[in-house]
Amino acid sequence: MDQYQISRDRMVREISERGIKDPLVLAAMRKVPRHLFVEDALHAQAYADSPLPIACGQSISQPYIVALMSSLLQAAPGMCILEIGTGSGYQAAVLNAMGLKVYSVERLPQLYANTGKLLISLRYHGIHMKLADGTEGWPESGPYDRIIVTAGGPEVPAPLVDQLADPGLLIIPVGNRYRNQRLTIVRKDKGKLLHEEGDAVSFVDLVGAHGWK
Ligand code: SAH
Numbered sequence: 001m002d003q004y005q006i007s008r009d010r011m012v013r014e015i016s017e018r019g020i021k022d023p024l025v026l027a028a029m030r031k032v033p034r035h036l037f038v039e040d041a042l043h044a045q046a047y048a049d050s051p052l053p054i055a056c057g058q059s060i061s062q063p064y065i066v067a068l069m070s071s072l073l074q075a076a077p078g079m080c081i082l083e084i085g086t087g088s089g090y091q092a093a094v095l096n097a098m099g100l101k102v103y104s105v106e107r108l109p110q111l112y113a114n115t116g117k118l119l120i121s122l123r124y125h126g127i128h129m130k131l132a133d134g135t136e137g138w139p140e141s142g143p144y145d146r147i148i149v150t151a152g153g154p155e156v157p158a159p160l161v162d163q164l165a166d167p168g169l170l171i172i173p174v175g176n177r178y179r180n181q182r183l184t185i186v187r188k189d190k191g192k193l194l195h196e197e198g199d200a201v202s203f204v205d206l207v208g209a210h211g212w213k
Pocket of ligand 1: 058059060061084085086087088089090091092105106107108111132133134135150151204205206207208209211
């Protein structure tokens with residue numbers, strides 16, 4: 001057992017006390033070594049319930065928000081998921097630990113390169129990465145049972161809705177102001193689309209053709 005397991009168990013207990021009960025999500029977050037996804041100086045803070053800075057002025061979401069989004073996905077092992085905004089790779093690692101096949105797109109070359117190396121060294125072989133504008137999706141590998149966007153944009157990017165399987169579910173923070181969005185869920189079922197707005201959140205900008213310019 002690594003020295004951070006006690007911190008991880010406490011983090012998961014707090015998440016569960018706040019109402020997230022999905023056993024798949026809780027088990028994955030108990031397993032993934034969150035401290036390894038932030039720089040050394042921040043290891044001790046990795047399991048506190050706050051967002052942390054990563055390279056290039058971006059940030060890794062607080063554990064509760066990772067848990068909330070992961071459970072809203074209503075995912076099952078074996079599903080294919082597209083993530084937009086690889087960042088540190090933590091959310092991707094949690095999704096992979098839930099048994100999902102993960103396709104993750106990052107637009108910043110430095111984050112893409114660093115996180116690619118980290119995920120290989122941690123043996124997350126079920127995570128496929130691409131350096132691109134994720135608001136265009138990753139059409140060659142779709143359709144996806146689930147899509148998760150971990151940056152906030154002004155609208156739901158149309159290419160992502162096109163690449164969503166039927167049935168399928170997409171989750172994205174949408175808002176018209178910097179770091180001020182609502183978690184928006186789009187469900188596709190029998191050819192119909194259903195939009196639902198949820199909790200207020202604070203994500204970094206989704207920058208791209210179907211995001212902020
Ligand atoms: N899921 C990440 C969160 C990182 S913050 C984690 O667990 O650490 C959001 C990330 O989205 C940043 O790395 C940012 O560069 C990236 N991003 C913003 N716009 C993007 C776009 N159009 N395509 C792909 N990635 C994007």
